[in-house]
Amino acid sequence: MTAKHPIIAVSGSSGAGRGIVRDAFNKIFQREGYLAAWVDGSSFHKYDREEMREAIATAAKNGNPNFSHFGMDANLLDELANLYKTYGETGTGKRRFYVHDEASEEEFEVPPGKFTEWEELPPDTDCLVYEGLHGWVKADGVDLGQHLDLRIGVVPIINLEWIKKIHLDTRTRGYSQEAVVEMILRRMPDYVHYVVPQFRRSDINFQRVPVVDTSYPMIARDIPTEDESVVVIRFRKPEELGVDFPYLLKNLPGAWMSRRNTIVVPGGCLQMTMQLVLTPIIQDLMETRKRSLA
Numbered sequence: 001m002t003a004k005h006p007i008i009a010v011s012g013s014s015g016a017g018r019g020i021v022r023d024a025f026n027k028i029f030q031r032e033g034y035l036a037a038w039v040d041g042s043s044f045h046k047y048d049r050e051e052m053r054e055a056i057a058t059a060a061k062n063g064n065p066n067f068s069h070f071g072m073d074a075n076l077l078d079e080l081a082n083l084y085k086t087y088g089e090t091g092t093g094k095r096r097f098y099v100h101d102e103a104s105e106e107e108f109e110v111p112p113g114k115f116t117e118w119e120e121l122p123p124d125t126d127c128l129v130y131e132g133l134h135g136w137v138k139a140d141g142v143d144l145g146q147h148l149d150l151r152i153g154v155v156p157i158i159n160l161e162w163i164k165k166i167h168l169d170t171r172t173r174g175y176s177q178e179a180v181v182e183m184i185l186r187r188m189p190d191y192v193h194y195v196v197p198q199f200r201r202s203d204i205n206f207q208r209v210p211v212v213d214t215s216y217p218m219i220a221r222d223i224p225t226e227d228e229s230v231v232v233i234r235f236r237k238p239e240e241l242g243v244d245f246p247y248l249l250k251n252l253p254g255a256w257m258s259r260r261n262t263i264v265v266p267g268g269c270l271q272m273t274m275q276l277v278l279t280p281i282i283q284d285l286m287e288t289r290k291r292s293l294a
Helices: 018-032 049-061 077-090 102-108 158-171 177-200 245-251 267-293
Strands: 007-011 036-040 127-132 150-154 204-210 229-235 256-259 262-266
Touching (some): 007 018, 018 036, 077 127, 127 267, 150 177, 158 177, 158 204, 204 267, 229 267, 245 256, 245 267
Parallel strands (some): 007 127, 007 150, 036 127, 150 204
Antiparallel strands (some): 256 262
C-alpha cells in the first residue's frame, strides 16, 4: 500500500459483472480528471487459448481433471505481485492484453486467444486498477492484498453467475451449453479454494441477487434484468471508508439496511449507487496522494 501511487483491485469470476464497476470508475475518473492505468487480469494467464487447451489435456492425463484459469498454476501471479510492488513504489510497470474476441482483434491487431507484447504503463497515472480473478488472492506463498489500497468484490449469487457465464460463452464466444457447463464444473475446486476466499477480505462487496426464479440456471432463457434484482453491498470496515449510510438511504430510493455494515438497493439503482459510494472513496485516495506528492 502506498499513498503516492494507489492501487485498486476489482475481483470476480467470469460472468460476475466486473464491467459494471469498470464503467462506474471510468465515469468517476473522467468527471474528476483522474488518469488510471488499467490492468486486465486475463493478461496474467500463463497460457494463451491453444496452450491452455494443451495444458488442460496434459493435466487430465496426469490425474488432475480440474486444471483451470482459476488456479494458481495457470497464472503469472508472481509477476502480478511484482507489478503491484513496482507501481506502488514508482508509479511505473509493464502490462499486456489478452485478446478475447474479434472486436479486440481489430484494436490490438492480434488474433483472438493470444496476448499482445508487454508494454510500459502510461506515464503519470494517478492510480492503477486491476480487474480480474485474483486481485488479492492469498495462497501458495502469494499475498497480493498487501499491496492494495482498495479491494472491491463483484459476487452475484452463484446461480446468477452461472446463467451469465452460459449466456456470455454461448452467444459471444461460440461455445455449446454443454461445453460451458463442463467448464464450470472443472473450475469449481479452484473457484472454491482461490477465488471465493478473497471476498472475506474485500473492502466492499457488491452482490446481485435476483428476485425471480433462477433455481435451474442451465436452462435459463434470459438473464434476470437489473430491475428483477436487488444488490447487497457489504462494507468490511465502513468507518475507515467514511461511508455515510444516512446520506445513501436518503438519496437511493428503496434502499434499506440489512446489517450495520450492509445496505440493500434496487438493482436498477446500481450505477447511481456505485457513483455515490465510490466517488468519495476515490477522492480521499487522490487527496492523500496529492498531499504525499507535495
